[in-house]
Amino acid sequence: MAYRLLLLSALLLFSLAQVLSDIENGDEEVALVVRGTNRRLLPYVDCGGLCKVRCSLHSRPNVCSRACATCCVRCKCVPPGTSGNRELCGTCYTDMTTHANKTKCP
Secondary structure, three states, X not given: OHHHHHHXXXXXXXXXXXXXXXHHHOOOOOOEEEXXXXXXXXXXXXXXXXXXXXXXXXXXXXXXXXXXXXXXXXHOOOOOOOOOOHHHHOHXXXXXXXXXXXEOOO
16 A cells, blocks of 8 residues: 555656646647547647738638638648748648639638
């Protein structure tokens, strides 16, 4: 019984030391969100804010925002700037097409 108590205390102290060292370092980590049935950890992306910036100069901002939000939710990425740079988000973003075979993501 004493051995178990000693082992539990050591584990608790190790965990506490680990948490305190992370706080002291000030490491900023990406917030992770669990979604879907497969329970994978996915990075949280503010799709609304990023798409608002992305579509700010578009000739049809509402259409752009809707398409951008769909791409952001599926790919977890919005390219920087108001146009171009689509390759920075990878093939998920660049290969998504509409029913008319046009590129979907702005």
